[in-house]
Amino acid sequence: MAKSPKISASHEPGGLIVHISGLLPSLSPAEQRVARLVVADPADAARRTITDLATAAETSEATVIRFCRSVGMDGYPQLRIRLAAEAARRVEPPDARVVGGDIPPGADLAQIIATIAFNDARAVEETAEQLDPAVCEQVVDAIAGAGRIDVYGAGASGFVASDFQQKLHRIGRTAFYFPDVHTALTSAALLGRGDVAVGISHTGTTSDVIEVLEQARARGAATVALTNFPRSPITEVADFVLTTAARETTYRSGAMASRLAQLTVVDCLFVGVAARNRARAKKALEVTAEAVQSHRVGGGRRRA
Amino acid sequence: MAKSPKISASHEPGGLIVHISGLLPSLSPAEQRVARLVVADPADAARRTITDLATAAETSEATVIRFCRSVGMDGYPQLRIRLAAEAARRVEPPDARVVGGDIPPGADLAQIIATIAFNDARAVEETAEQLDPAVCEQVVDAIAGAGRIDVYGAGASGFVASDFQQKLHRIGRTAFYFPDVHTALTSAALLGRGDVAVGISHTGTTSDVIEVLEQARARGAATVALTNFPRSPITEVADFVLTTAARETTYRSGAMASRLAQLTVVDCLFVGVAARNRARAKKALEVTAEAVQSHRVGGGRRRA
DNA sequence: CCACGGATGAAACTTACTTTCACGAGGCGT
């Protein structure tokens, strides 16, 4: 048996617990008692104070310290922290979450929340992964240099369109959004070369939006489509196609994840455009933020 | 004295960091310095001793302790351990430098996309983690049983409010949204017992929204606040407080991740309400989907 | 039987953490 040398003090990256149980037999009896407690419930051990742990292991604090050294730690605090980290990492079994699918009928709210969040986050991540930076770049170029930008969208996508319009507007780009097809058509008819029209439709089949985009294109504007389906009708009237990756099948999950995915794309474009002229965008944002300042209470600090 | 009331000390199961950044604005300057260090590098903070951390934050140990209490911990050791656990759980961000913060000036579009997606997804996940299902349940109950639901929101949060209204409406709940304060106030004045008012404000300081919510409450309606900051003024006029967990610091990233977080919460409530009466909600959704069918081309069929 | 070495816990000691307190700044009512 070894005389308690520091064993691989620096490297047991895989698992501290494993490491400890590995050299458990080489520890002295009293230290073994400590080790067993630690291995049995790392999280609990991390919560205890050294005195507490010593008592639980029916030994003295000194032995606990010796144990720490034996397993390569500097002292008890370090062990505690490592233990806490370890415990946190292992409690990560992704409990059967409903991927992409429907919410089960009997689900309680906690499950619902977990499922929605999971799918929403997924949609955002996957959308970003499949976004073509080159196409984005072109769209950003077009928008940054545009005389005027029209953003079209109906229903749920309308909110996104409106959000995009508002964002662009805030950084000083001339952008419009129309909740109404007729107005939108009118506007599209007035677009020309150098202008940009953005059509947002999750399904890519919203005739109103397609129609407007078509009009815009006929007038010489650059047209951008944002849809979940790369071969949907809307893509046929668009110079640039950006796609989201929300894989919601049922109508019910319907406009949920897709909105978030769309918004993510909008954010990317927005930041891209803003980055083209940081100084100006920053200034514009400051000015606009200031403008609403008087509608806020408690300026800086907030208290309960 | 009970100067700094523990805010949901027990309930921030997943996101301590998130919890802290939410509370950040409500902390005193010296505590904020500590908080920023902690949020910036939790793992590092966990390694430090209290004196060390105090020095780094250019303050005294006493303030660090106060900070611990402010965020619901018993003392520094507990914070350390929680921090270590948190840091361990945290996945390595795709690009180390762009977490939670700003987009670096020289970034290319691919980086921008990755950064935004990462932060957006994180906001969604962390929001879900810290959402209190019990409170959600109560809100869902209230909405499901409400005679009428008003949803208030201004600026970026207005889109979210509007989205929520539309969703509720689609499943047959009587819901309203008002883009204009005066109309909203008028409506709030007409609310009564059994009605629900939902106020959405990222900062929690939007006076228009607070005012309207206050009015609604005075009339006996149940009031719900959705904000990123659990101690902001809006929470004082709300019976139920739901918080998002977008830790965007700069005004520039501003309304980006927070919208997504808000929408996630909205989705959860929506599905929760819909689940109360699946049959009816399903029917309503089918009917409404059918209604817009004629505005789609290609009969919904998509080649993908 | 004694010498020896390792294991162990009591106690001394050091360091970390927590509480108390007084001071000073900023706000509020008079």
Added chain:
DNA sequence: ACGCCTCGTGAAAGTAAGTTTCATCCGTGG
């Protein structure tokens, strides 16, 4: 403007936690 009060703050005192030292104990081998 004045003084009062509250709140944030760090210095310092106090307490608890962690660490070291050391004497004791026990088994082993001479």
